[in-house]
Amino acid sequence: MAPALPRLLLAGARPGRRWPGWLQTHGSGRTLAGAPAPAASEPEDSEAHRKILEEPLKHSDFFNVKELFSVKSLFDARVHLGHKAGCRHRFMEPYIFGSRLDQDIIDLEQTASHLQLALNFTAHVAYRKGIILFVSRNRQFTHLIENTARDCGEYAHARYFKGGLLTNAPLLFGPTVRLPDLIIFLHTLNNVFEPHVAVRDAAKMNIPTVGIVDTNCNPCLITYPIPANDDSPPSVQLFCRLFRTVINRAKEKRRQMEALQRLQSTKGAEGHGAAHPPPKVDANRPL
Amino acid sequence: MAAPCVSCAGALSFRLFLLGRVSLARRQGLWQTAAASLQTAPGSQILRLIYTTVVTTKKNVPASRCETYTEDFIKKQIEEFNIGKRHLANMMGEDPETFTQEDIDRAIVYLFPSGLFEKRARPIMKHPEQIFPKQRAIQWGEDGRPFHFLFYTGKQSYYSLMHEVYGKLLQIEKHQNQLRAKGLLPEKTETKDLIGSRWLIKEELEEMLVEKLSDQDYVRFIQLLEKLLTLQCDPAEEKFVQKFRRSVAIQSKKQLIEPVQYDEQGRAFSTSEGRRKSAKAEAVVYEHGSGRITVNGADYLLYFPITQDREQLMFPFHFLDRLGKHDVTCTVSGGGRSAQAGAIRLAMAKALCSFITEDEVEWMRQAGLLTPDPRVRERKKPGQEGARRKFTWKKR
Numbered sequence: 001m002a003p004a005l006p007r008l009l010l011a012g013a014r015p016g017r018r019w020p021g022w023l024q025t026h027g028s029g030r031t032l033a034g035a036p037a038p039a040a041s042e043p044e045d046s047e048a049h050r051k052i053l054e055e056p057l058k059h060s061d062f063f064n065v066k067e068l069f070s071v072k073s074l075f076d077a078r079v080h081l082g083h084k085a086g087c088r089h090r091f092m093e094p095y096i097f098g099s100r101l102d103q104d105i106i107d108l109e110q111t112a113s114h115l116q117l118a119l120n121f122t123a124h125v126a127y128r129k130g131i132i133l134f135v136s137r138n139r140q141f142t143h144l145i146e147n148t149a150r151d152c153g154e155y156a157h158a159r160y161f162k163g164g165l166l167t168n169a170p171l172l173f174g175p176t177v178r179l180p181d182l183i184i185f186l187h188t189l190n191n192v193f194e195p196h197v198a199v200r201d202a203a204k205m206n207i208p209t210v211g212i213v214d215t216n217c218n219p220c221l222i223t224y225p226i227p228a229n230d231d232s233p234p235s236v237q238l239f240c241r242l243f244r245t246v247i248n249r250a251k252e253k254r255r256q257m258e259a260l261q262r263l264q265s266t267k268g269a270e271g272h273g274a275a276h277p278p279p280k281v282d283a284n285r286p287l
Numbered sequence: 288m289a290a291p292c293v294s295c296a297g298a299l300s301f302r303l304f305l306l307g308r309v310s311l312a313r314r315q316g317l318w319q320t321a322a323a324s325l326q327t328a329p330g331s332q333i334l335r336l337i338y339t340t341v342v343t344t345k346k347n348v349p350a351s352r353c354e355t356y357t358e359d360f361i362k363k364q365i366e367e368f369n370i371g372k373r374h375l376a377n378m379m380g381e382d383p384e385t386f387t388q389e390d391i392d393r394a395i396v397y398l399f400p401s402g403l404f405e406k407r408a409r410p411i412m413k414h415p416e417q418i419f420p421k422q423r424a425i426q427w428g429e430d431g432r433p434f435h436f437l438f439y440t441g442k443q444s445y446y447s448l449m450h451e452v453y454g455k456l457l458q459i460e461k462h463q464n465q466l467r468a469k470g471l472l473p474e475k476t477e478t479k480d481l482i483g484s485r486w487l488i489k490e491e492l493e494e495m496l497v498e499k500l501s502d503q504d505y506v507r508f509i510q511l512l513e514k515l516l517t518l519q520c521d522p523a524e525e526k527f528v529q530k531f532r533r534s535v536a537i538q539s540k541k542q543l544i545e546p547v548q549y550d551e552q553g554r555a556f557s558t559s560e561g562r563r564k565s566a567k568a569e570a571v572v573y574e575h576g577s578g579r580i581t582v583n584g585a586d587y588l589l590y591f592p593i594t595q596d597r598e599q600l601m602f603p604f605h606f607l608d609r610l611g612k613h614d615v616t617c618t619v620s621g622g623g624r625s626a627q628a629g630a631i632r633l634a635m636a637k638a639l640c641s642f643i644t645e646d647e648v649e650w651m652r653q654a655g656l657l658t659p660d661p662r663v664r665e666r667k668k669p670g671q672e673g674a675r676r677k678f679t680w681k682k683r
Binding site: 131133143146149150153154155156157159162165172174176177178180 | 425426427430431432433436437438439440441442446450453454457
């Protein structure tokens with residue numbers, strides 16, 4: 001089965017080139033109402049495949065990410081602490097609750113809602129077998145982020161970011177390289193307190209981004225910003241844990257759905273004349 | 288080309304038409320002359336002949352020499368090598384089964400004798416693994432997902448190595464903190480002996496990882512390994528670190544010590560040679576004596592009237608405080624007086640090594656008594672008066 005989310009078919013693609021199977025046009029998983037076109041497989045397969053992909057989109061919180069955190073847990077992990085008022089970025093003002101002794105405090109209610117959206121989106125991307133890239137340039141947490149990425153079977157780039165990595169990928173890696181389908185920024189700024197190059201490059205390459213934006217960051221180009229503290233170890237550890245849980249959960253769910261679908265197809269093949277309805281898929285059952 | 292029909296709309300349209308023809312010519316890729324038509328329409332002027340040049344070669348295409356070798360190509364090369372090896376063994380009349388690489392080298396040297404000085408330019412026949420540089424296989428699977436979790440960094444092996452080493456460092460620190468908290472930390476043990484080995488050089492590391500590295504990367508890696516070494520680590524970690532060290536041959540120059548011989552009277556002596564410039568000397572040093580030095584049959588006082596030369600002869604004994612304890616007989620030829628003195632000095636010092644302790648040999652070596660002086664007369668060059676002296680420069 002070919003995964004969704006084409007990348008290189010957009011601007012700059014040379015026509016008349018044979019694309020490998022996984023670059024065929026599928027419905028975009030980013031927008032919630034995608035109608036995926038089937039690949040070159042049997043009709044029943046594609047029908048079931050389409051159902052697998054469409055099912056999570058019918059629910060607002062299919063993967064139940066809300067239960068993974070609460071405002072209290074965010075507070076305990078010191079997520080609400082921002083930088084001093086002098087470091088404040090203009091575009092972060094909507095997300096700031098107030099300032100205490102000249103230190104900005106982030107509004108955790110907004111953080112919670114943004115986090116829920118971001119985790120939900122991450123889960124959907126992982127469910128559809130997208131490539132997730134964790135990016136950060138803070139050397140304190142490089143090891144932790146790489147471990148997180150390895151534990152959930154995704155990719156990390158917490159090292160020096162080479163210039164044309166996303167924009168010039170075919171030249172750097174090979175002609176048929178697949179770019180990430182989602183980039184998660186644990187730290188949006190690089191070591192000289194400027195926005196990370198990958199923010200702009202992901203926007204150029206139409207790659208959605210999830211990013212933890214602190215009070216001195218620019219949330220503009222990030223698709224799903226999460227206003228939160230990115231400097232304290234407990235905060236970063238909490239976010240790593242959340243992302244890891246969510247991705248693993250989504251992948252597990254996908255495996256279950258596929259196993260169920262395989263079971264259904266064999267049962268359908270056996271009891272062809274019985275015409276009994278396939279067992280109803282209960283999407284909201286706890287995992 | 289179609290015959291142009293010139294309208295009498297004026298020069299502008301004609302020029303446009305000409306431009307169109309020029310672009311057509313360019314597309315055809317031929318050297319064309321766009322000749323102005325001499326058809327004169329009423330009212331228009333006769334235009335001059337215009338030449339256009341068209342560049343026929345592609346400009347600035349870099350030499351796309353693909354250095355990647357496919358798996359099939361390498362496999363084919365290996366098969367050909369094995370078949371060729373058997374043929375070679377048959378040619379040489381040896382057993383194909385037990386034909387080793389040394390046999391191959393000898394056979395090639397025999398069959399293709401080459402007078403080239405550069406050894407690497409001579410014909411070789413080696414296994415393709417040693418000839419073709421190591422390549423990387425394609426890094427991602429059918430669905431496009433890369434295999435390695437650090438693929439998108441560009442230098443996955445290097446960064447995964449750094450990650451691993453850093454992980455080990457953290458683990459050891461944590462372990463040591465736990466021991467320290469319980470008070471069980473053993474005190475500073477002996478420092479490891481790192482004398483006989485050196486760190487990998489950058490090229491060796493690049494070869495190991497099959498990746499290009501920068502100098503800063505390499506320096507960082509070595510710093511990390513050294514930091515790991517400063518902590519007391521288990522044998523497992525030490526084994527890991529030893530993978531990145533190469534043994535280096537201890538460079539101490541082993542001084543060749545002449546064997547002691549005995550003559551008819553039973554006196555112990557030792558002989559040795561020395562050279563300086565074009566003087567050759569051979570000295571026989573007797574273990575017990577009274578400090579007499581005989582050069583070419585004559586006493587050294589007569590042979591070397593100059594004090595400086597005699598001082599040179601005495602220097603080895605004076606250095607070891609054995610001035611009146613040895614007898615020396617030497618023969619010398621060639622060179623001038625100073626060169627002969629130096630040659631005899633070297634010969635005496637080398638012969639003396641047989642009668643003294645190892646430490647004293649080392650001291651003599653450090654004093655420079657056992658090193659032959661490499662300075663020889665520099666040749667005169669054409670266009671100059673001497674080796675260095677140039678002819679007098681006249682301004683005009």
